[in-house]
């Protein structure tokens with residue numbers, strides 16, 4: 001899948017533009033890191049590319065399809081099946097246990113939970129959460145919640161992973177484990193990764209680094 005971000009500008013209030021005329025292409029197999037100061041627009045840009053925020057101007061094309069012009073149902077199906085989100089605040093569901101949170105995209109897409117259960121458990125083991133499979137989300141540490149969010153993003157084998165500071169709450173070992181996992185997925189499945197990070201060790205894994213501080217927005 002080729003993603004083309006064309007002349008994207010965004011303002012939340014139609015006065016101040018947080019992003020101006022931003023262009024980017026993302027090819028299969030690329031790991032792109034977005035860095036920049038707090039408030040520089042990293043999450044905004046990620047959410048625009050992920051089809052969650054409609055940009056004030058410009059377009060985001062996935063293989064020439066404008067994600068912001070899909071009807072609501074097609075957009076939801078596309079996002080759930082093709083994009084793997086890891087949000088800055090995780091967005092886990094507190095009244096579902098760990099396993100059910102990972103299986104949420106499967107349920108939302110009305111796919112067979114039975115079919116994906118083993119994969120969910122495999123991912124949780126890979127992320128060192130084998131003892132937490134049935135735990136309540138609120139009983140987990142921040143880093144554990146982050147790893148649940150990572151498993152949920154990977155369950156449906158997305159074409160691109162959009163991750164907002166996915167290692168912000170992880171220790172060094174879990175950060176390296178996650179980045180190695182991502183690199184392996186990129187190599188094996190030729191997926192792409194767009195990752196917002198403050199961590200220069202994480203940016204080291206990227207094939208391209210975009211520093212929003214260097215843009216004159």
Ligand SMILES: Nc1ncnc2c1ncn2[C@@H]1O[C@H](COP(=O)(O)OP(=O)(O)OP(=O)(O)O)[C@@H](O)[C@H]1O
Nearest residue numbers: 012013018036037038039040041042043044045088
């Ligand atoms: N929903 C919103 N409505 C109005 N302003 C917003 C909204 N979301 C973000 N902003 C503003 O847009 C700017 C960019 O925010 P954004 O969250 O994209 O920054 P960021 O680079 O991700 O920062 P951080 O590193 O702190 O997560 C900030 O000034 C923020 O206050």
Ligand SMILES: [Mg+2]
Nearest residue numbers: 042043088164
């Ligand atoms: Mg942010």
